[in-house]
Amino acid sequence: MEWNQDAKDLLEELVKPIPVFARPMAKKKIEGVILKGVEGNAVTKDDVIKGYIMASPGDMQERAVKMLKAKKIDLTPFEDVLQQAK
Structure with a gap:
């Protein structure tokens, strides 16, 4: 698998x-x-964002979201992933 x-x-x-x-x-x-x-x-970058959210254990997910937001990543398209990962 190739990575961008x-x-x-x-x-x-x-x-x-x-x-x-x-x-x-x-x-x-x-x-x-x-x-x-x-x-x-x-x-792609979107694949990394989804995978990072899904791979974050429950108690670490809030930290993962903060880190993504700090990098100015809009998480709106990933709301369904955030809900699944909870």
Whole structure:
């Protein structure tokens, strides 16, 4: 599966706050969730946002949403994903 550069960059930004020792494992989990939801031939920024939300455990989801909003990402198109992930 091919990844768009914007998608790669966003995923790297999103995992930066995770402690270094846990980052590879967390990134692998998030990538797995992202790849399950990809529609098409390439992973897009929207796929990363959806996967990141879905991969965030219940108590961490609020933190994930704050991080996405801090990056000026409009979560309106992802309301259904936010509801599913709760």
